[in-house]
Amino acid sequence: MNRRWLIPVAILVALVQIAFLSWTILGRAQILREGREIVLSVEPVDPRDLLRGDYVILSYNISRVPVSLFANTPALPENDSVERTVFIRLKEGGDGIWQPLAASVDAPAAAALSDAEVDIRGTAYFARWESDAVRVTYGIERFYVPEGEGRQIERDLRTRSFRMKVAISSNGTAQIKSLHDGETMLYEEPVY
Amino acid sequence: MASYATRVKGDIERWAKAGLIDAATAEKLSFDVSQRHRGVSFGVVLATMAAALFAAAILLIVAANWEMIPRLVRVGLLFALMVFGYVGGAWLKLKGRDTLAESVWVLAATAFGASIALIGQMYHLSGDERQAVLVWGAGTALAAGALCSRYLTAGAALLAIVWLVMELGEGGDEVVRSSLGYLAGAAVLYLLSFWTRSRHARHLLLLSLSLVAALNFLDQENLIAPLILGAFGIALFGFDLLRPEAAQKFTGLGSTAAVHGLFAFLVAGGMVQLLHVDTDGFVLASIVIFAGIIAALLLSGHESRLLRWLAYAAFIVLLGMLYVVMLGSMLGTAGFFILGGIVLSALAWLIGRLERRFGTAEGAKR
Numbered sequence: 001m002n003r004r005w006l007i008p009v010a011i012l013v014a015l016v017q018i019a020f021l022s023w024t025i026l027g028r029a030q031i032l033r034e035g036r037e038i039v040l041s042v043e044p045v046d047p048r049d050l051l052r053g054d055y056v057i058l059s060y061n062i063s064r065v066p067v068s069l070f071a072n073t074p075a076l077p078e079n080d081s082v083e084r085t086v087f088i089r090l091k092e093g094g095d096g097i098w099q100p101l102a103a104s105v106d107a108p109a110a111a112a113l114s115d116a117e118v119d120i121r122g123t124a125y126f127a128r129w130e131s132d133a134v135r136v137t138y139g140i141e142r143f144y145v146p147e148g149e150g151r152q153i154e155r156d157l158r159t160r161s162f163r164m165k166v167a168i169s170s171n172g173t174a175q176i177k178s179l180h181d182g183e184t185m186l187y188e189e190p191v192y
Numbered sequence: 193m194a195s196y197a198t199r200v201k202g203d204i205e206r207w208a209k210a211g212l213i214d215a216a217t218a219e220k221l222s223f224d225v226s227q228r229h230r231g232v233s234f235g236v237v238l239a240t241m242a243a244a245l246f247a248a249a250i251l252l253i254v255a256a257n258w259e260m261i262p263r264l265v266r267v268g269l270l271f272a273l274m275v276f277g278y279v280g281g282a283w284l285k286l287k288g289r290d291t292l293a294e295s296v297w298v299l300a301a302t303a304f305g306a307s308i309a310l311i312g313q314m315y316h317l318s319g320d321e322r323q324a325v326l327v328w329g330a331g332t333a334l335a336a337g338a339l340c341s342r343y344l345t346a347g348a349a350l351l352a353i354v355w356l357v358m359e360l361g362e363g364g365d366e367v368v369r370s371s372l373g374y375l376a377g378a379a380v381l382y383l384l385s386f387w388t389r390s391r392h393a394r395h396l397l398l399l400s401l402s403l404v405a406a407l408n409f410l411d412q413e414n415l416i417a418p419l420i421l422g423a424f425g426i427a428l429f430g431f432d433l434l435r436p437e438a439a440q441k442f443t444g445l446g447s448t449a450a451v452h453g454l455f456a457f458l459v460a461g462g463m464v465q466l467l468h469v470d471t472d473g474f475v476l477a478s479i480v481i482f483a484g485i486i487a488a489l490l491l492s493g494h495e496s497r498l499l500r501w502l503a504y505a506a507f508i509v510l511l512g513m514l515y516v517v518m519l520g521s522m523l524g525t526a527g528f529f530i531l532g533g534i535v536l537s538a539l540a541w542l543i544g545r546l547e548r549r550f551g552t553a554e555g556a557k558r
Contacts, residue, residue, distance in 0.1 A: 021311060
């Protein structure tokens with residue numbers, strides 16, 4: 001390579017990588033600012049794998065979706081599970097917690113979305129041995145805490161039920177917004 | 193390097209004593225050797241280790257989620273480290289501090305990976321570590337290509353391997369598809385390594401082929417993966433044996449292409465043995481592997497010390513394995529060993545005669 005170009009190329013490499021990272025941050029910040037807000041209840045998780053390193057693993061009321069809600073389901077291989085993108089339609093229940101209404105694989109449900117509903121995108125694990133409900137993850141199953149604070153949250157989670165406020169972007173991407181213990185807010189995600 | 197220089201100097205001394213070259217030529221030759229093969233500079237080694245420690249520290253500081261520093265400041269620090277790392281490395285490269293420059297670039301690439309982790313932490317992203325590693329690897333490969341960096345190419349290869357292990361380790365249902373994706377990426381990195389002159393990356397990528405085959409084998413216990421890997425190993429070995437110059441040009445591995453071929457063959461053989469551990473196929477597989485080891489020794493053993501060591505080690509491991517597994521009965525195994533011993537003695541006798549004959553023929557020519 002021409003030696004004269006090495007420094008400009010190095011600057012370019014740094015800028016390309018920084019631009020990519022900034023774009024990710026801005027995308028997430030935009031979901032937090034403009035995304036549709038929903039509330040989910042945080043369910044007690046099997047304490048064995050609750051804490052791994054410095055994050056708490058969370059499960060929600062929509063982490064298992066009944067198969068009956070799905071408009072379409074993928075063909076299943078004999079002894080394997082299939083991982084597919086799914087869209088779950090949610091509606092606010094009487095207690096303020098959003099509940100699944102309908103679900104579909106690959107694309108949002110065909111029926112028009114009313115103002116009171118929202119589509120959340122997730123990854124579902126279809127398996128033959130789980131015939132009544134499907135496990136779905138939404139990319140919000142992990143809650144990072146400062147080193148050493150995980151145990152306390154884990155203990156609290158097992159005694160009381162918590163609520164999570166989640167922002168949903170127009171394409172269904174979910175983003176954790178704030179964690180609530182009854183009426184008190186424990187943690188709010190700053191935009192940046 | 194150092195051992196090569198020492199050996200050549202010993203030879204030069206011997207030639208000078210025997211009167212083959214005069215003292216002035218001997219001195220010039222020794223000087224040339226010591227100029228070209230200076231051996232390892234420990235300053236450079238320590239600098240590389242320091243860079244590795246800094247890199248690990250950066251990743252740990254992010255992992256600790258330390259709230260004393262506001263997170264935007266943490267992001268800013270990492271970004272600054274990336275700019276200073278890439279540009280500073282380029283500056284050092286222009287100054288001729290080659291290895292130091294490479295180490296600083298590794299720091300910058302680590303800062304890129306740490307930034308990805310930090311953003312995941314900031315927004316509580318879950319479930320896409322594999323994607324994060326993929327993005328990190330792609331960014332590192334981009335930097336390696338743009339800056340023509342040896343270390344970063346090897347780093348990208350390592351990240352690709354980590355991605356593969358995570359992808360297949362999580363019990364994904366599409367092992368073959370992930371493997372093919374990895375092989376495509378590995379091929380790109382292999383080509384890149386010629387541009388960046390990164391022999392380490394090529395070694396890593398070739399070794400990873402055995403890993404790909406092993407992971408596929410663990411998923412689907414059949415002969416497909418071992419047979420492909422074994423054929424590849426034999427082909428690589430044969431290519432190096434029959435067309436050493438072309439092999440050198442295409443693989444860029446120096447004298448180790450044959451070693452990689454033998455290694456792949458041995459891993460493949462081990463998998464076949466595992467598959468047939470309780471059947472007669474085990475004996476057949478063992479005979480083939482023994483034959484392969486002996487053939488490799490006879491055909492290329494004199495070329496490479498590493499190949500000899502690999503062959504000896506494999507021989508011992510195979511013996512131990514046969515001893516433990518037993519071919520039907522103790523007597524059967526003993527019979528197999530005796531037969532093998534007879535074959536090897538016969539070979540030794542034959543080769544000894546051939547060597548003597550060639551030796552006298554060479555001597556007669558002079």
